[in-house]
Structure formats: C-alpha cells, structure tokens
Amino acid sequence: MSVSGIQSNASTYNNDNVSANSSAGDMSSLFLTLLVAQIQNQDPLNPTDGTEYVSQLAQMSQVQSMENMSALMNQNATLIDNIQVLTTAGLVGQTVMVQSDSIEMGEQAIDGRLTLGHAATNVTVTVKDSAGVEKTIDLGAQDAGQVDFTIDPEELGLEPGKYTLSVVTDTGEQTVPIEIAGTVNNVRIPLEGGAALLNIPGLGEVPYYKVSQFGGKPSASATA
Template sequence: MNVNNRTTGQHLTPYAAEAVPQSNSVAGKENMFMRLMLEQMTHQDPSNPTDSNQMANQFAQMAQTESLTTVAKLLNANNMLMDNLQTLSTANLVGKQVMVQSDSVDLKNQPIEARITLKNPASVVTLHLKDKQGTDHTISLGKLPVGQNGFSLDPQKNGLPAGKYTLSIVTDTGEKSPTIELAGTVNTVRISPADGQILLDINGLGDVPYDRITQFGPAHGKPAHSF
C-alpha cells in the first residue's frame, strides 16, 4: 500500500498543511485549529489513532491564551484612558491653591503657609531651615498638640534671605520625620517627556509630582500660629 502522501501518528500531509489558511484573528485561529484537527484525524494511522483528550487540551489551551491576551489588551487600554483623564483633570488646577508634602522650599519675600502633623503631643517643636551654604536656621514653634498644626512663616520677620531651603522638624519627644506640608498656587501643569509623569509647577516649590499633593484648596481656617 502506497502511503507516501500520508503521515502516520499526528503529522499532516503536505497538501493538508498547505491548504490551511493563516489568520491572526481569534476566529481565524480557531478555524485553522479545527481544520488541522480534522485533517489529522482523517489521515491518522489506524494503528496509532490520535488521542482525542490531547486534542481537546490543546484547543482549551489555545482558547485560554487568546482570552488572557484579550484581557491584557483591555487592561492596558483602560490604564491609558485613566492616565489621560488624570492629565485632563490636573489642567483644571492651574491658578488653584494646593497643599503639598515637601521637605524643601524656595523662599521669597512673602509669608508662606505650612502644616505639620505630629503623632504625639510635644512641648518643644523646632523648625529647621538649612540653606545652600549649609547654615541651619531654627525657629521655635513652641508647644503643639497631636495631629495637624497649621502655621505661617514670614521670611523677612525671621531674617531669612530669599533662596532655597531644606526643611525638618525636631521635637522633644524624638518623633522621627513629622510630615511637613506647604501651601502654594499651581502655575502650570506639564507631562515629563522622560517618564510621562504629571508635574505641577507650584509657587515656592518648583516642579512637584502629582502624587505629592495632599490637599486641593487652601488650608482650612487661619493658621493657628504665625512666626
């Protein structure tokens, strides 16, 4: 018996392989798989029949792979949509005041509003401002309760020259790195060309990442303390 144009086991005939159309769509791939399976069953060796369970498993794996690929594409599209919506929403912040978590400030001649959050009440709280030359300027904030404590700082009144300073808070309780927030007005919103991050140019703070904003709008009420 001549079997030159047939294969044994699970191999297709050359003509069958050439007849199968190629497609990148899910429906096309499923159709291709079904035709391959039918060709394989038609030309199988009776003494070594195709394992139907194996074929079913292969079909299930293909369907699962296609489903996961579709889900991944949908998630990626959703993330891009959310990023675009966030960018559009931040554009509305131009000219608005926000509170930003920061450990640095660029002082001018105008007073600034700030807020610190303490986990424990402290009898002695000191604000440290270190300039570019390394000079440490200290301002006593006095006794402060637990929680948020707002205050305003007048650079001229405290003899602080205009320039950039790093900020830190020291308490008599030894609390580590209390949170410092500064108020400022958003001048512009831009997207970093390097990593696509949304940056807000804020008075006295420079470019600030969007995720460092802690409050939209000015601090509530008047500062409890003025220095």
C-alpha cells in the same frame, strides 16, 4: 492640556481594541484550518484519538483567553492614563498640600503645616540655607495634631534660594512630618511616561501621587 491629546489617547484605545480582536480572530481561524487539515490527512487505519482534538481545542481556548486578558489590561491602562490627564488638568489654580522638608524661597511667604505626635510646650521650625545658616520660627506650646505656620522671607531675612526645614520639640520627637501649601501653576505629562508632574511655587515639579491634600489653605498660626 489640549483636547487633541486626549482624543489621541482615545484613538489609541480603539485601535488597540480592534487590533487585539483581529489578532484573536486570525489565530482562531488558523487553528481551525490546521485542525481540519489534520483530520482530513490522518491515517484511516490509525485515526487520531478524539480526546486529542478536545485537548487541542482546550489549549487553543486557553491561549485566546490569555491574549484577550492581556489586551483588556492594556486597554484599562490606557483608560487610567486618560482619567489621570483629565483629573490633573482640573488641578490648575487649585491649592494643594505636599509633604516636603525643603523649599525654594522667593519673595512670597509660604504656608506650611506640621503634625505632632505628642503635645509639646515648645515647638520650633528651623529653616536652614545651603551655607548652613539657620533661622527659627517659634510656635510655642502646641497640642498633638496639625499645627499651621508661615515662612515669611521678609521677617526672617531670607534671600531667594533653596532651604531645608526641620522641627524641634521639647518632647524630643525624632520625625515630625512637614507639609507645604502651594497653588498648582500647571501640569506636565512626561513624554517618556510616568506620573503627571504638578508645578507648584516653592516646591517645583511634584509627582501627582505625592500630594497629601487637595484644596484648602492653612492659616498661619505663627510667624517669626
């Protein structure tokens, strides 16, 4: 993440601020010029009611307030983007947890964690490849809450590739959240805008907002 990119955003913020103030000032000057011209050229036998001028001034004030509010919102959006850049840049090399039911298996083991809603006497993690071949990791009896596990490709005989994960319990839980741990290799800010993308081994590029935990690494509670 280059410093120049951050400076560029800050420059944009300052330019937008100056532009907004100049626009509001120009509008106010133009309105006053027109108002003075209106007063000078009114019919002396049928002068304009003073309340009309007050109404026009009030309308002008409302327009200026709306323009200033819009400019402030744009400035805040720029500041939030800058903060996101600084925050995500600091994640490089850090371990995070991401909720996912699929992984890209390589040669290295992948740590994961599941969350049980109820205690179970038999918990199994199923790892299935694109051809539908399944391998299982028996976690045995587990209490309700978080349960750590490890997917070891050597022990399970898994070839590099994409796999889907699921959990089966003897209590019949239909949905068991699965989280995968990984170290952030780099952070990419899309040129077209949007959330920062974290490159994590085993998960690929993951939007910043999908991270469920920052820091910490689960220790394997069971392997196949």
